[in-house]
Amino acid sequence: MNLLIFSVLSLLVSLSYANIIQSDYCVGDLSLPSSPAGYSCKNPAKVTADDFVYSGLRVAGNSANPFKFGASTAFVPQFPGLNGMGLSITRADLEVGGVVPIHTHRVSELIIVIEGTIIAGFIDTNNTAYYKTLTKGDVMIFPPTLLHFQVNVGSTPVLAYASFASENPGIQIVDTALFGNSLPSELIKKVALLDDAQIKKLKKMFGGTN
Incomplete structure (x- = not known):
């Protein structure tokens, strides 16, 4: 009886994998529009080894911004070989005093510090904050959709890499979302409890209008 149950379970597992893996x-x-399911497949006859290699993370991201933070991303729009693979990676460079501002992704994120010292953390839906000082070799996980951040608290630049459970995880930075849009300042004043002068200053900084 146990052998029969094991055989049935093995068959179900085999069938489930057969349904998941349709091709290698x-x-x-990228010449075709994307959809929520990703991009259409490139003609296999035109696929080369270069489609599975990406060198963009050799270069630091541009940190000439108020946060002194730069990112180089390897998401599917930059690295089409990731399409359908369910993972991606980003290089993060923080100058001394640099900050990765509070932001969110659609999926979980795993960060590893290569050089430098940061405070990294996230806030859960009970408004509990979890944060820790991380140094070279430390790893931290940020659950999906939760607000999180990193701050360079050391005396040297920081290099870190973050991997995501999606080939296109998306990102929404709170400051840009609030002050880089066309919402009337009067509305932002009500929802953010900021005065008009602060809102105008931040809208100018992040390119917002109205």
């Missing part, structure tokens, strides 16, 4: 890969065809 689906390199994204």
Whole structure:
């Protein structure tokens, strides 16, 4: 009886994997529109080894901004070989005093510090804050959709890498969302409890209108 149950379970597992793995890969065809399911597959006859290699993370992101933070991303629009793979990676460079501002993604994120010292943390839906000082070799996980941040608290620049449970995890930075849009300042004043002068200053900084 136990052997029969084991055989049935093994068959179900085999069938489930057969349904999941339809092909070896689906390199994204960036010449076609994307959809919630990702990009259409590039013609396999035109796929090369270069489709599975990306060198963009060799270069630090541009940190000439108020946060003194730069990011180089390897999401599917930059690295079409990730299409359908369910993972991606980002390089983060923080100058001394630099900050990755409070932001959120659609999926979980795992960060590893390569050089430097940061305070990293997130806030859960009970408004409990979890934060820790991380140094070289430390790893921290940020659960999906929760607000999180990193701050360089050391005396040297920081290099870190973050991996995501999606090839296109999305990002929404709170400051940009609030002050880089076309919402009337009067509305922002009500929802953010900020005065008019603060809102105008921040809208100018982040490119917002109205």
